[in-house]
Amino acid sequence: LSPGPKSLICVQETSPVLLTFQLTQNGCYLIIKVYSEDGAGKVVEVPADMRARDVCQFLVYKSHCLDDNSWSLVEHHPLLGLERCLEDHELVVQVQASMTSDSKFLFRKNYDKYEFFRNPLNFFPEQMVAWCQESNGSIPHSQLLQEPRHLQLLSDLEDSSVFTVTTGRKLHNAPTDYKFCIKPSKVRSECKELRMLCAEDEQSRTCWMTAFRLLKYGILLDQNYKSPQQRKSPVSHFTTPVRSVSENSLVAMDFSGRTGRVIENPLEAVSAAVEEGQKWRKRGQRMKALGSPSPLQPSSLSSVIHRTQLWFHGRIRREESHKMIMQQGQVDGLFLLRDCQSNPKAFVLTLCHHQKIRHFQIIPCEEEGQMSFSLDDGSTKFTDLIHLVEFYQLNRGVLPCKLKHPCTAVAL
Numbered sequence: 001l002s003p004g005p006k007s008l009i010c011v012q013e014t015s016p017v018l019l020t021f022q023l024t025q026n027g028c029y030l031i032i033k034v035y036s037e038d039g040a041g042k043v044v045e046v047p048a049d050m051r052a053r054d055v056c057q058f059l060v061y062k063s064h065c066l067d068d069n070s071w072s073l074v075e076h077h078p079l080l081g082l083e084r085c086l087e088d089h090e091l092v093v094q095v096q097a098s099m100t101s102d103s104k105f106l107f108r109k110n111y112d113k114y115e116f117f118r119n120p121l122n123f124f125p126e127q128m129v130a131w132c133q134e135s136n137g138s139i140p141h142s143q144l145l146q147e148p149r150h151l152q153l154l155s156d157l158e159d160s161s162v163f164t165v166t167t168g169r170k171l172h173n174a175p176t177d178y179k180f181c182i183k184p185s186k187v188r189s190e191c192k193e194l195r196m197l198c199a200e201d202e203q204s205r206t207c208w209m210t211a212f213r214l215l216k217y218g219i220l221l222d223q224n225y226k227s228p229q230q231r232k233s234p235v236s237h238f239t240t241p242v243r244s245v246s247e248n249s250l251v252a253m254d255f256s257g258r259t260g261r262v263i264e265n266p267l268e269a270v271s272a273a274v275e276e277g278q279k280w281r282k283r284g285q286r287m288k289a290l291g292s293p294s295p296l297q298p299s300s301l302s303s304v305i306h307r308t309q310l311w312f313h314g315r316i317r318r319e320e321s322h323k324m325i326m327q328q329g330q331v332d333g334l335f336l337l338r339d340c341q342s343n344p345k346a347f348v349l350t351l352c353h354h355q356k357i358r359h360f361q362i363i364p365c366e367e368e369g370q371m372s373f374s375l376d377d378g379s380t381k382f383t384d385l386i387h388l389v390e391f392y393q394l395n396r397g398v399l400p401c402k403l404k405h406p407c408t409a410v411a412l
Contacts, residue, residue, distance in 0.1 A: 011408055017307040027042050028047075028048045028093075029045050029046060029244070030045075030048070030049055030092070030093045031044070031045050031046070031090065031222045032044055032046055032096060032098055032105060033041060033104070033105070033309070034059065034073070034103070034104075034105045034107050034197070034386070035104055035105065035107065036105050036106070036107050036409070036410055036411050037106070037324075037410075038408040038409060038411050040147070040411050040412050041412065042059065042062070042107075043254060044058065044090050045092075046060070046093060047266055048091070048093050048389040049091065050091065050092055050093070051089055051090065051091060051092070052072070052073045052086035052087065052088055052089070052090045052091075052092055052095075053088035053089070053224070053228075055073055055092055055308075056071040056072060056073060056264065056290065057258065058109070058303070059071070059107050060411065061375045061412075062275070062410055062412075065137070065408075065410055069108060069228045069331075070109055070111050070405070071107065071108070071110070072085040072086065072107075072108060072109070072110035072113060072382060073086045073092065073105050073106070073107065074086070074105065074107075074108050074110075074162075075095060075099065075103065075105065075161075076103060076104050076105070076106050076107035077100070077102070077163075077364065078102055078103075078104075079100075079102045080194070081104070081165055081166050081167030082163035082165060082166065082183060082194075083106075083163060083166055083170065084161055084162065084163045084164060085108075085110045085113060086339040087213075087217060087220070087221070087224065088227075088283065089217075089220055089223075090138055090226055092105075095337050097184045098186065107412060108328065109328040109329070109405075109407070109408050110328060111329035111330030111331045111334055112330065113296050113329065114221070114225040117222070117225050118212050119171050119332075121223075122203075122354075122355075123206060123207050123210050124207055124210075124211075125203065125207070131331060132191070138370070139380075147348045148199070154182065154195055155182040155184070156184075157182070157212065157216040157392060157408050158216070159186065160182050160183060160184045160185060160187050160195075161182075161183055161185060161216075162180060162181070162182055162183075162213065163180065163181045163182075163183050164180055164181075164205075165179035165180055165181050165196070167331060169405065172196055174196070174198045175196050175198055176199065176200060176201075178195065178198060178199040178200065178201060178202055178204065178205040179198050179199075179205075180197055180198075180199070180205055180208065180237070181194050181195060181196050181197070181211070181353055182194070182195040183195075183210040183279060187340060193257045195381055203280070203355050204328065205257065206330070206355065206361075232266040249342050262385070273373065294310055302405075305384055305385075305386060306337065306385035306386055309337075309385075309386060309389075309406075309407040310406055311336050311337055311389065311407060311408065311411075312336070312337045312338070312385070312405035313336050313338045313407075313409065314338065314339055315338070315339045315341075316338050316339075317341065318341070318348075318350075318359065319359075320350075321336060321338055321350040321359075321407075322350075322357055324336065324407050324409070325346055325350060325352050325357050325407055326357075328405075328407055328408075330352050330355045330357070331352065331354065331404075331405060332354065332401050332404065333351070333353075333401050333402055333403055333404025333405050334351070334352040334355050334404070334407055334408065335350060335351045335352070335403045335404075335407060336349075336350050336407035337350075337362070337385060339390070340361060340362075340404045343361070344366060345357065345364050346350075346361055346362060346363055347361075347362040347373070347385065348361055348384070349361075349362060349399075350407075351399060351400070351403070353401050358400070360375055360398075360399065361375075362385070362388065363375075363377070365377070365381055366379050367381075370383075373385055373388050374390065375392070375398055375399070376381065376397065376398045378409060380397065389403060
């Protein structure tokens with residue numbers, strides 16, 4: 001089959017992932033659909049040599065997200081209950097070729113993608129490497145290979161990938177919930193060819209999966225970790241004129257001069273946001289002094305301004321907050337805020353520390369008609385939740401660690 005330069009070859013047009021190839025004078029393009037966590041999708045035209053990192057860069061650019069090098073493309077197989085974050089250097093076209101019609105790409109935060117470079121002891125604790133240290137090299141590899149009864153080929157990682165198993169333990173009769181899987185790239189839906197493994201806890205599972213990643217990709221992971229500052233803008237690779245329609249489409253603007261300008265520097269944008277927040281607080285205090293409505297009323301700014309923040313997720317359940325934290329990488333300081341289910345006036349801070357998820361209730365306090373919020377039974381009070389988050393981003397206070405990484409759900 002030799003289609004013309006503008007011909008289209010369409011496969012399963014109704015599939016969640018659009019397998020549409022377009023042959024142009026510049027080469028072959030794959031049109032894929034990437035989904036955000038709210039279920040919305042964006043069609044992206046991907047050249048054959050486009051890496052996963054470049055696709056993420058494009059989506060960050062189009063969605064006006066903060067580029068902190070923690071975004072990932074996720075290969076998700078709902079029927080098999082498997083998912084994995086693509087490595088930055090992987091070619092999206094090649095990954096797409098091994099996916100089925102029910103599989104799809106997700107655009108999601110992944111804070112622990114390179115966390116093992118920054119905090120290796122959290123990923124490789126002493127109890128998991130003590131045997132190698134105690135042996136002190138006394139058992140050479142050649143001797144180990146002479147004992148074949150202790151060795152069994154599990155899988156060829158060159159043609160396989162390591163996935164997290166997202167389904168419950170009952171589906172696979174697993175002894176624990178901390179499952180992972182080695183899936184050959186050529187396997188599309190045959191569960192019998194999957195190699196299911198089970199760890200005792202989350203830290204052990206993370207350690208094993210990281211070890212498999214290092215074994216398969218080696219120095220490429222180190223190059224991926226060090227290369228963000230050297231990359232070029234991927235926008236020129238794309239021709240699809242798409243634009244996301246969401247609150248994340250808003251950009252920071254500076255109107256201090258005669259004409260407005262877009263603030264492109266992320267640090268300057270954050271500084272402008274903080275300054276604007278302080279102006280709102282001062283303005284609210286002046287309005288209160290002039291006899292404006294009480295801040296206890298629902299229309300007050302302090303009671304609703306937190307709903308504009310990416311770390312606030314509204315009326316989600318405890319189980320949903322756990323799922324979001326686990327999906328975006330269980331690193332220290334990963335957090336979100338949500339409405340409290342048991343107390344409609346209170347809020348809950350969900351925080352990850354040492355790969356464990358903890359919940360802290362934020363209690364509203366009323367004093368002389370002024371509403372404030374506190375995490376420590378009123379010892380430290382804040383006029384709104386943004387002020388509270390800003391404080392605990394700089395100070396640990398009663399928390400086990402500072403708030404570092406907002407758990408974010410971006411609409412494409």
